[in-house]
Amino acid sequence: MDLSSAAIGHSKFRLSGACRFMTRAAISVRGCALGLYKSWPYIPAFTWLILITILSFASSFNGNIPFDQRTGQPFVDAALVMPFWGSVIEPFSAVSHIILGASNYQITIISSACWLFAGSAAVAFVAQWRRPRQSYHVRILRILTFAWGSVILLAWYLVFVLLVPLPSSSLVLKDPAAIVADLHSHTVASHDAIISEQQSLAIHRDRGYGVVAWAEHYPAPWQSVISAADRAKDLSPKVIPGLEISISIDDRNYHLLLLRFGPDVPIETWVPKLIDDRALRDFTAMIHAAHGVVVAVNFKLNEKDIDRLVADGVDAFEIANLGHPWMSPALHTAMVKAQNSHGVGLIAASDWHGWSGFFRTWTVLTPANPNRNPADEIVDALWGHDAKRIVPVVSQVFYTPSIPQSIFSPFAEASRYGSQLQPLQLASWWVWTLSLIWLAGRIRHVRLSPARIFFAAISSVLGVGIMFRGLELVMMSYHGVPYAFPLKVGLVGCAFGLSALFGAWWMVKNRARAILVAPDHTPA
Numbered sequence: 001m002d003l004s005s006a007a008i009g010h011s012k013f014r015l016s017g018a019c020r021f022m023t024r025a026a027i028s029v030r031g032c033a034l035g036l037y038k039s040w041p042y043i044p045a046f047t048w049l050i051l052i053t054i055l056s057f058a059s060s061f062n063g064n065i066p067f068d069q070r071t072g073q074p075f076v077d078a079a080l081v082m083p084f085w086g087s088v089i090e091p092f093s094a095v096s097h098i099i100l101g102a103s104n105y106q107i108t109i110i111s112s113a114c115w116l117f118a119g120s121a122a123v124a125f126v127a128q129w130r131r132p133r134q135s136y137h138v139r140i141l142r143i144l145t146f147a148w149g150s151v152i153l154l155a156w157y158l159v160f161v162l163l164v165p166l167p168s169s170s171l172v173l174k175d176p177a178a179i180v181a182d183l184h185s186h187t188v189a190s191h192d193a194i195i196s197e198q199q200s201l202a203i204h205r206d207r208g209y210g211v212v213a214w215a216e217h218y219p220a221p222w223q224s225v226i227s228a229a230d231r232a233k234d235l236s237p238k239v240i241p242g243l244e245i246s247i248s249i250d251d252r253n254y255h256l257l258l259l260r261f262g263p264d265v266p267i268e269t270w271v272p273k274l275i276d277d278r279a280l281r282d283f284t285a286m287i288h289a290a291h292g293v294v295v296a297v298n299f300k301l302n303e304k305d306i307d308r309l310v311a312d313g314v315d316a317f318e319i320a321n322l323g324h325p326w327m328s329p330a331l332h333t334a335m336v337k338a339q340n341s342h343g344v345g346l347i348a349a350s351d352w353h354g355w356s357g358f359f360r361t362w363t364v365l366t367p368a369n370p371n372r373n374p375a376d377e378i379v380d381a382l383w384g385h386d387a388k389r390i391v392p393v394v395s396q397v398f399y400t401p402s403i404p405q406s407i408f409s410p411f412a413e414a415s416r417y418g419s420q421l422q423p424l425q426l427a428s429w430w431v432w433t434l435s436l437i438w439l440a441g442r443i444r445h446v447r448l449s450p451a452r453i454f455f456a457a458i459s460s461v462l463g464v465g466i467m468f469r470g471l472e473l474v475m476m477s478y479h480g481v482p483y484a485f486p487l488k489v490g491l492v493g494c495a496f497g498l499s500a501l502f503g504a505w506w507m508v509k510n511r512a513r514a515i516l517v518a519p520d521h522t523p524a
């Protein structure tokens, strides 16, 4: 054995070198583990980015293909195009596109809220489980607070989306002569709408419509509806004046749209008399004689009503209505059968009252004479029962989903959304997500909590947007509208906006108090 001091020194050197190497390796492994531990909230973000990238590539960036609501087949003569600014803010409007773009968005809203509550509670449970020193009651309270907080944030977001019209897709047709119409829309002349005539025209124009029918709820004064349409006659889109009446025959309630029937029909005299089939037949004959048309709204309709209403002189049915998205297979079949046998038109309408700027129903007409007024063309096609030229186009087929489809609809709709993304929208997702992750790193670097600051910022933006629109509705009422509804919505909107701003303030003031400390202190 070599016990010389040189040999011992060499051996010590080798041993200490190995120790240093092992220590460094251990530190770097621990560093990696800590890094992963700290960055685990980013894993869902990257998973989502990779998922939507795969889905959009798998669909070859075909985008959002519209459908013919009658057949459920793609409507290949058109494409849905998102405007540039819509793509830029894509990640922030994505939840609205996922939820409001669903086959039945009312079901998807309820299902999303339930899943959000359960998912948030699960996340909070895991976070509380890592702090075993706290009492059982405190942990339960914090889990419930976090879960309800997430649902309230979704509610603020949905109120924001409903009140503030975000950019949305337009239907762009291959045939430039074809007419795109929304044949069922409302303005503040209806008792339950919040959109002015000018705003209605501007948003319909932005969404690609060439014709819009203002079918105001009766008893809106018919003469004033005609005057409003007359004021807009040189503007785009072209306006069809109309009324929506509610009648009851044999305990069945029907909503009918009366479109462009002239100033001389005594509506006030007739509406109270519409209590049997004979009266309705006489009434529709009179509307036809005035060259107007009668459309049955799909609200409360069932399949047994179709033949009766056709016999009573109804010219068209709504096979898709965004305001009332419920559509049973039997009702759908009965409407298509009526179109084939009687030439009645089947239309897709928004029934828009001013909520959100999200449209997904279009009635497309191939004009007989492209040089005529498009509003006259579409009324004439309905009046003449020329159904072959009329196509009800939707961004997603309307149907009533089964119970399992309803339960899992948020996941199915998120998958659908991913497959519809265009390259610019996908790029927007990557740029925003990577930028926010970088920003979160900088925020964490100065010992602040990115998640709490992010939620406070989102709540502030939602609160300011809701407040702004609420005040706009209050001012609109101040300048004079026929009903108090916009004022009520404006005041409720202001209250919602204030609650969102208060939530943001609370997150910063109280919840983040222990976190908002100087950079040289460790956050709580």
Ligand SMILES: [Zn+2]
Residues within 6 Å of the ligand: 184, 186, 244, 351
């Ligand atoms: Zn309506």
